[in-house]
Amino acid sequence: MSLYALLTRPGPSGFGYASTAEEVTAGVRLDGKTILVTGCSSGLGRETLRVLTLRGATVLGTARTLEGARAACEVAGAGRAVPLACELSDPASVRACTRVVAQTAPPLDAIVCNAGIMALPVRRTAFGIELQLFTNHVGHFLLVTSLLPRLAEDGRVVVVSSAAHLRTPREGIRFDDLGAERGYSPWTAYGQSKLANVLFAKALARRLEGSRRTANALHPGVIQTQLGRHMPAALRVGWGLVSPLAFKSVSQGAATQTWLAAHPSTGALRGAYCADCNVARPSRLAEDAALGERLWEATEGIVARLPG
Numbered sequence: 001m002s003l004y005a006l007l008t009r010p011g012p013s014g015f016g017y018a019s020t021a022e023e024v025t026a027g028v029r030l031d032g033k034t035i036l037v038t039g040c041s042s043g044l045g046r047e048t049l050r051v052l053t054l055r056g057a058t059v060l061g062t063a064r065t066l067e068g069a070r071a072a073c074e075v076a077g078a079g080r081a082v083p084l085a086c087e088l089s090d091p092a093s094v095r096a097c098t099r100v101v102a103q104t105a106p107p108l109d110a111i112v113c114n115a116g117i118m119a120l121p122v123r124r125t126a127f128g129i130e131l132q133l134f135t136n137h138v139g140h141f142l143l144v145t146s147l148l149p150r151l152a153e154d155g156r157v158v159v160v161s162s163a164a165h166l167r168t169p170r171e172g173i174r175f176d177d178l179g180a181e182r183g184y185s186p187w188t189a190y191g192q193s194k195l196a197n198v199l200f201a202k203a204l205a206r207r208l209e210g211s212r213r214t215a216n217a218l219h220p221g222v223i224q225t226q227l228g229r230h231m232p233a234a235l236r237v238g239w240g241l242v243s244p245l246a247f248k249s250v251s252q253g254a255a256t257q258t259w260l261a262a263h264p265s266t267g268a269l270r271g272a273y274c275a276d277c278n279v280a281r282p283s284r285l286a287e288d289a290a291l292g293e294r295l296w297e298a299t300e301g302i303v304a305r306l307p308g
Helices: 003-007 043-054 066-076 091-104 131-150 186-207 226-230 233-246 255-262 264-268 289-305
Strands: 034-037 058-063 081-085 108-113 151-160 214-219 273-275 278-280
Touching: 034 043, 043 058, 043 066, 043 255, 058 066, 066 081, 081 091, 091 131, 108 131, 108 255, 131 151, 131 186, 131 289, 151 186, 151 255, 151 264, 186 214, 186 273, 186 289, 214 255, 214 264, 255 264, 255 273
Parallel strands: 034 058, 034 108, 058 081, 108 151, 151 214, 214 273
Antiparallel strands: 273 278
């Protein structure tokens, strides 16, 4: 536990910065529940899978390859995890995954959009879209909207964003240059993708109004995981030195998404942005409903043009 975690106190929910995924689900039973978690092969996804299965849920754990998903499910799934391949930057892979889920799984009680990539040092694209935006947002948009018919009547969509959504282009989403060719910055492109995550969750929540289904976004905290594998070596070393002072552990980092997916009290949250297992305030741009609707329409257009 970091020094900062030792100095913090719980928030209104009774949980806080130092809470772990096991602690926020203590006493919660998920027997008979089915939950899909993307990015289960390591880090927060693997811990989320482990804790949800520990509480009795059947977890559909996706990873970029079936082999990666199987390895994680065998280690963390306690016999309750089902491995699936889902490469979010490959529409054919996402659609194949959703077909398997639709054909073989019971209604989904939650979808946890956990997978992502961060701070690619060199600009890369998929289908003309900057790769972080495509993977973190478009891939999850395609996955979730395809699975909405399979979402339970009180099902939850949990979208992992980041406080990095504060660092974006001035306009928030650079609609006129989604390939991010102008002055590419790894962290600004990452921030744009994380803003898109919050906007997506809020726009989805608006579309679910009048039902018991929910959609919420979250900042997991700063955690030293494989998500930072693309960062320069010097920065990774620096993170390692700072980690004991301020970073969360993997179990602490997985707490907020696990809380949103499983805790009875969070079923009342709709379109919220959460951090440290409490409702938090996102950026002004993240609260811009018009921007969220423009992004939804633009993403629908992107998805309609994708092959497969």
